[in-house]
Amino acid sequence: MTVHAEPVAELPDPADYGLTVVEAEALPAELIALVDQVRALADAVAHTEADPAELAEAGAAVAALTERLGATRRMTGAMLRQRHPDGRIEYNTLTNLVSGPVNPTAPPLELTEADGGLRGEVTLNGTYQGPPGLVHGGWIAAMLDQALGAAAGVAGMPGLTANLTVDYRKPTPLNAPLTVTSRVTGTERRKVFVSAEIRHNGEITAEGTAIMVQIALPG
Numbered sequence: 389m390t391v392h393a394e395p396v397a398e399l400p401d402p403a404d405y406g407l408t409v410v411e412a413e414a415l416p417a418e419l420i421a422l423v424d425q426v427r428a429l430a431d432a433v434a435h436t437e438a439d440p441a442e443l444a445e446a447g448a449a450v451a452a453l454t455e456r457l458g459a460t461r462r463m464t465g466a467m468l469r470q471r472h473p474d475g476r477i478e479y480n481t482l483t484n485l486v487s488g489p490v491n492p493t494a495p496p497l498e499l500t501e502a503d504g505g506l507r508g509e510v511t512l513n514g515t516y517q518g519p520p521g522l523v524h525g526g527w528i529a530a531m532l533d534q535a536l537g538a539a540a541g542v543a544g545m546p547g548l549t550a551n552l553t554v555d556y557r558k559p560t561p562l563n564a565p566l567t568v569t570s571r572v573t574g575t576e577r578r579k580v581f582v583s584a585e586i587r588h589n590g591e592i593t594a595e596g597t598a599i600m601v602q603i604a605l606p607g
């Protein structure tokens with residue numbers, strides 16, 4: 389089956405490929421709140437100077453919670469379906485590392501349509517640290533990759549990253565608001581060319597370009 393880099397008329401339902409689909413509005417508010425608390429927990433654990441007895445007690449409490457919550461584990465690869473007011477349907481992996489709303493490792497970076505592309509605001513805590521006080525370069529690449537892939541997806545041309553180039557222009561600070569933007573810049577056969585930037589105080593700290601390749605879906 390040949391796929392051309394042009395908007396697909398209708399996205400296939402991931403359920404047809406055996407994936408669990410979760411409606412965005414069906415996610416319990418309590419789960420979102422718990423995920424937020426776990427993010428704060430990770431930051432607290434990463435920076436704590438508590439004494440060994442307190443650490444052992446905390447470890448046992450967390451282990452008990454892990455066992456309790458793990459007993460009702462969802463499948464890996466579950467998809468989140470968002471129905472927009474204009475009728476558009478958007479799919480994302482529920483536990484996406486960068487944007488997944490239920491992934492405590494994700495900040496999460498929420499991207500919305502703006503200026504012909506996507507835009508999102510994010511503040512990263514000390515668990516995203518590379519050099520002292522600065523965001524890890526690999527994480528910067530991850531955020532750019534997500535913004536680049538999502539730009540192609542929202543333009544109706546979802547694909548996989550074939551090539552990603554990152555330029556680190558200035559240090560990207562932790563615990564400070566960052567703006568992420570991305571857009572499609574061109575297409576050629578199955579290739580979708582995309583570009584993205586991360587800004588702090590209006591200044592670009594990192595920018596990336598990628599080639600996303602549209603893939604043929606079975607059937």
Ligand SMILES: CCCCCCCCCC(=O)SCCNC(=O)CCNC(=O)[C@H](O)C(C)(C)COP(=O)(O)OP(=O)(O)OC[C@H]1O[C@@H](n2cnc3c(N)ncnc32)[C@H](O)[C@@H]1OP(=O)(O)O
Nearest residue numbers: 479533534537538541546548549550551577578579599601
């Ligand atoms: C809506 C959802 C939003 C969610 C956003 C998620 C963001 C995150 C995105 C990711 O991180 S994706 C995960 C990381 N990427 C991968 O795991 C992809 C692994 N690589 C592959 O599966 C294949 O290499 C790939 C599908 C990308 C391409 O294989 P194909 O066999 O389908 O393509 P082919 O080799 O025939 O090449 C197609 C075109 O792409 C070009 N191409 C392929 N690889 C390239 C490369 N590395 N660099 C430059 N161009 C490349 C290739 O030259 C050719 O160009 P032409 O049309 O001009 O002939």
